[in-house]
Amino acid sequence: MGKGKLYRVLMHFTTPLHIGEKEKIYNITQTFAHSDMLMSGIINAYSLLYGNSSTNQLVESFLQKSLPFEISSTMPYVGNEFFVPKPIGLHLHLYKDRGIIEVEKDKEIKKVKFIREKDLLSNFPGKYRVAGSFLQPKDMLHKFGDSEKAPSLGKIKERARVSIDRLSSSSNIYYFSHFEFKDNAGLWFYLRINDQSLEDKVKAAIRLLGDEGLGGDRTCGLGSFKVNFEECSMPEENDRTKYYMSLSLVNPQSEDEIKSALYYEILTRSGYIYSKAGLGIKRKAVRAFAEGTVFSGKVCGRVVDVTPQNFSQHRVYCFGLAFLVPLPEGVMMIGN
Amino acid sequence: MDVILKGKYIIKCKIKAVTGLHIGEGNNSIEIGGIDNAVVKDAEGKPYIPGSSLKGKMRSLMEFAEGKVKDDLMVVAVKKGDKPEICIHMCDDKECPVCGLFGRNHGKHVTKKEFLKDPKAEGRDFSDAVIPTRLIVRDAKLIESSITDEMKENLDLEWTEVKFENNIDRITSKANPRQSERVPAGAEFSAEFVVNRYEVDGSDDGEKYLSKFIKAMKLLEDDYLGGQGSRGNGKVKFVDIEIFYKDSSDYEKDSNDLKPIATAPSLDQL
Ligand SMILES: [Zn+2]
Numbered sequence: 001m002g003k004g005k006l007y008r009v010l011m012h013f014t015t016p017l018h019i020g021e022k023e024k025i026y027n028i029t030q031t032f033a034h035s036d037m038l039m040s041g042i043i044n045a046y047s048l049l050y051g052n053s054s055t056n057q058l059v060e061s062f063l064q065k066s067l068p069f070e071i072s073s074t075m076p077y078v079g080n081e082f083f084v085p086k087p088i089g090l091h092l093h094l095y096k097d098r099g100i101i102e103v104e105k106d107k108e109i110k111k112v113k114f115i116r117e118k119d120l121l122s123n124f125p126g127k128y129r130v131a132g133s134f135l136q137p138k139d140m141l142h143k144f145g146d147s148e149k150a151p152s153l154g155k156i157k158e159r160a161r162v163s164i165d166r167l168s169s170s171s172n173i174y175y176f177s178h179f180e181f182k183d184n185a186g187l188w189f190y191l192r193i194n195d196q197s198l199e200d201k202v203k204a205a206i207r208l209l210g211d212e213g214l215g216g217d218r219t220c221g222l223g224s225f226k227v228n229f230e231e232c233s234m235p236e237e238n239d240r241t242k243y244y245m246s247l248s249l250v251n252p253q254s255e256d257e258i259k260s261a262l263y264y265e266i267l268t269r270s271g272y273i274y275s276k277a278g279l280g281i282k283r284k285a286v287r288a289f290a291e292g293t294v295f296s297g298k299v300c301g302r303v304v305d306v307t308p309q310n311f312s313q314h315r316v317y318c319f320g321l322a323f324l325v326p327l328p329e330g331v332m333m334i335g336n
Numbered sequence: 337m338d339v340i341l342k343g344k345y346i347i348k349c350k351i352k353a354v355t356g357l358h359i360g361e362g363n364n365s366i367e368i369g370g371i372d373n374a375v376v377k378d379a380e381g382k383p384y385i386p387g388s389s390l391k392g393k394m395r396s397l398m399e400f401a402e403g404k405v406k407d408d409l410m411v412v413a414v415k416k417g418d419k420p421e422i423c424i425h426m427c428d429d430k431e432c433p434v435c436g437l438f439g440r441n442h443g444k445h446v447t448k449k450e451f452l453k454d455p456k457a458e459g460r461d462f463s464d465a466v467i468p469t470r471l472i473v474r475d476a477k478l479i480e481s482s483i484t485d486e487m488k489e490n491l492d493l494e495w496t497e498v499k500f501e502n503n504i505d506r507i508t509s510k511a512n513p514r515q516s517e518r519v520p521a522g523a524e525f526s527a528e529f530v531v532n533r534y535e536v537d538g539s540d541d542g543e544k545y546l547s548k549f550i551k552a553m554k555l556l557e558d559d560y561l562g563g564q565g566s567r568g569n570g571k572v573k574f575v576d577i578e579i580f581y582k583d584s585s586d587y588e589k590d591s592n593d594l595k596p597i598a599t600a601p602s603l604d605q606l
Contacts, residue, residue, distance in 0.1 A: 015474055048341040048468070049584055155379045160361060161388055163413055165422045166396060166405050172414045172422045180379045204587035211344065211530070213472070219439055221387035221474035221528075272442070281442075 004069070004194035008232045009206060010077065011187045011214075011225040016157065016178040018216040018223065031153065031179045031187075033214055034291070035073040035248035036269055038189060039319040041214055042071070046205040048212075058198075059317065062303050068195040069202050072247035072323040073291050074187040076114060078151040082188055083114035083134065084325070085292035087245045089263025091332045092135075101128045102138065121235050123328040154181040161217075178222060186225070190247060190323055203229060235326060243327040244295045249288040251320025253302035260297050263333065265290040273308075273316050283308055288320045294333070298324060339467050340535045345546045346580040346594070347529040351385060351476050354571040356497065356518035359389055359562035373516040375496060378477070383495055383519050385527070387473040389561065394473075395438040397555040398548070399425040402434055407452065411445040411459075418455040423448045428465035430536075433548045437531070439469030470545050472530040482524035491520060518569065527574075546579075554603055574603050 019033055033041075047055040061068050076083045086092075092109045095101045101124075103109060113133040119125075127138040132150025156177050164171045181187075191206070193199045206227055213223035249267065252258045270285035284306040301322040307315050361376050375383045399405050404425040414422035426440055446459030483495055492498040496517050531549050533541045553574055560570035580594040600606040 048339065049587060051340050052338045157379055159386070159388075160376075162392065163422050163424065164392070164396065166399060166410065166424060170421060200588045207587045208341070208584075217388070219469045219472050220391055221472060224474070 004192045005196070005199070006232055006234060007191045007193070008082065008230040009189050009191050010228040010230065011074065011189075011210065012228065013181045013186050013223070013225045015213070015221050015224045016159075016180045017214065018159075018176060018178040019214070032076070033074045033187070034267075034269070035071055035189075035321075035323065036288070036319045038071060038074060038214075040317075041209045042202070042205050045208040045212060046201065049204055049208060050201065059303075059315075061195075062319070062321070063317075065300065065302075066194075067321065068193075068198050070190075070192040070194065070321060070323055072190040073249065074189045075247070075291075076153050076185065077188045078153060078182075078185045081136075081140075081151070082117045084117045084120060084245075084247060086112050086115050086135070087120070087243070087263065087294050087327060087331075087333075088265055088290075088292045089294050089333045091334045091336075094332045095124060095128075099127075100124050101130070101135070103130055117325075120331075121325065121328055123330050151185075152182060153185040154179055156180075176216070178217075191229070192323075203227075235328070237326040240329050241326045242296070242329075243331060243333065244298060244324040245327055246289060246293045246295065246299075246322050246324055247291055248301075248323035249290065249320055250293060250299060250301040250322040251286060251288045251304050251318070253300055257295075257299040257301070260295045260299060261289055262294050262296050264293040269318055273311075281308055281311060283316050283318070286318050286320070288318075294327070295322075295324070298322075337467065338537055341584045342533040342535050342540060343581055343583040343586075345531040345533065345543075345549075346582060347527075347531070347549070347577065348580070349527050349574045349577040350479065351525045351527045352482075352573045352575050353519055353521055353523045353525075354573050355521050356499075356569050357385075357521075357523065357562050357572070358516060358518045358564055358569050359383075359385060373514060375517045375519060378475075381494070382478045382480070383523075384478055385476040385525050385561070387475045390476065390527070390556075391438065391471065391473040393559070393561055394552040394556055395434065396424070397559055398434050398438070398552050401551070401555055402432075404432075404434055407449040408447055410448040412448055412451045415451070415455070420448050420451050426462065428460075428462040430465050433545070435465070436467075437469075437471050437545050437548050437552075439471070440466050442466065467534065467536060468532070470532045470534065470541075471549065472532075474528045474530075476525035476527035478519075479524045479526055482522065483520070484522075487520055487522060493517070495519065495523075516564070524575075550603070550606065557603065575601060577601075577603065577606060 046058060058068060092101060092112060096103060108130040111133055112130055112135045115135045128135055129138050134151055156179055158175050158177050160173055160175055162171050162173050193202060210225045210227045212218060215223040266287050267290045268285055268287050271283060273281050273283050286304050286306055299322045301320045304318045304320055305315060306318045359376050361374050376386055378384050409425055409427055410423040411426045412420040413424050425434055426445055427435055440462050444459040444461050446457045450457040497520050498515050498517050500513055500515050531546050557573055561572050562570040577600045578596040579598040581597050582594055586592045
């Protein structure tokens with residue numbers, strides 16, 4: 001956790017978004033970009049703007065663990081409400097028993113995936129309800145329209161793609177799904193700039209990424225967004241901070257970091273190389289702690305070399321650097 | 337290879353449906369009470385022109401115009417057994433205007449010529465020539481006000497008309513009436529295209545790909561978009577054209593108001 005200037009970066013999508021969870025299976029869609037994918041998008045945009053040698057220098061500083069900047073994964077926002085993943089291991093049943101969360105059926109609690117950041121970081125000062133996959137203040141329901149029970153980010157739609165033979169005009173059709181965000185909803189992520197001399201360049205790369213698009217089918221206009229950088233701050237930690245939650249994927253750099261994961265999920269990250277060399281070659285798969293993983297102390301994570309064998313154009317990396325937030329004192333975790 | 341972005345040409349314009357326009361959902365599932373040949377619509381139920389349809393059609397027209405539709409310049413995109421089902425042009429010529437503008441796919445490609453000789457031919461990797469695709473085509477959204485109240489009186493649905501067509505089977509002479517949805521003539525869509533200007537290993541694209549793209553726009557005006565073009569559907573015209581240039585250094589600024597470098601009411605006046 002660096003000490004640089006912190007921004008909330010708002011991505012306001014101007015076109016639908018397609019993020020494939022399983023590569024080459026076009027009809028499965030996932031709405032969020034993990035930190036490794038976002039980072040590779042930023043680095044690619046940086047390289048388009050500033051060329052190979054500056055980009056190699058930038059990547060080298062990440063490898064040397066002097067992080068020029070840090071990012072989280074992308075998370076949803078609706079209106080001015082910023083959501084973060086529910087910390088894995090957060091004991092919502094205890095919050096219910098204390099009258100903080102009101103539910104009709106216990107199983108509603110299981111559905112909670114996202115919590116407003118400010119509620120989590122102040123350990124739930126009000127009364128709350130479960131609305132779809134969101135936990136939100138009881139009196140907030142009206143904010144998202146009378147007819148809707150839960151804040152809605154948008155809609156999943158199916159898209160057809162057709163390829164047509166030039167001479168016979170016979171056609172081949174395949175489908176994939178994409179997500180259309182509502183006008184007042186989108187994704188956001190944290191950006192912390194540690195090397196001030198790079199601030200303008202990193203922001204430029206993120207703006208360019210917005211024009212180029214994130215996710216699949218970019219050249220057909222998908223995944224474009226407008227960027228807004230809002231300066232913000234993180235709650236102070238103190239000696240009594242017991243838990244740190246990750247808002248990014250984390251690939252642990254040591255045995256100690258693995259041991260400090262108290263509540264976790266593990267994801268496998270794989271896929272194809274995307275770069276200017278642009279090859280449809282599979283990179284090595286790596287495993288990482290998912291967003292929402294709770295650690296007993298600060299962890300750094302690392303950048304993993306996932307260059308496949310017999311691939312010589314350039315190195316391929318998966319960013320598994322941790323972006324942490326301290327959880328507040330008194331937060332109630334399972335078994336504790 | 338070092339590829340640096342010099343800037344972006346952003347082409348904003350309206351696409352006017354000169355005749356009725358049918359861009360199908362490609363979905364033949366029939367909803368009960370629905371239309372069996374519907375047009376694509378966005379989440380709000382308004383018809384739009386998918387970027388992929390525009391891009392695909394323009395690519396195909398450019399391939400013919402640039403003399404690229406030949407068995408040794410086409411690759412097999414989809415095969416069915418030993419038959420090359422879908423072939424499109426793709427090559428590793430670094431100067432190719434079609435591939436340079438519309439892009440190349442990753443992986444190995446087998447040309448139609450090679451395939452016809454040997455359906456098991458492995459093909460070649462074009463990786464050495466792969467650079468990021470220059471052209472980005474956004475979905476073109478319906479301009480609601482272009483569908484006037486007067487037009488609405490003649491529409492069957494909120495934004496579209498439904499025509500009955502009588503297809504007659506050539507062999508059995510059996511009539512096969514079906515209904516088909518169209519966006520009415522006169523409807524306008526707001527379109528945006530981006531042509532990236534690169535410097536590849538020190539050599540600057542300049543305006544080469546911008547002019548190739550304008551050629552592709554002209555080719556489309558002389559052809560048709562969507563289905564049933566041979567029956568007069570899908571004639572479109574680009575109107576109220578504005579071209580902007582965004583320099584790569586503009587990305588370091590917080591906001592930038594771009595001024596058009598060219599404007600024209602139609603392509604022939606550009
Ligand atoms: Zn070519």
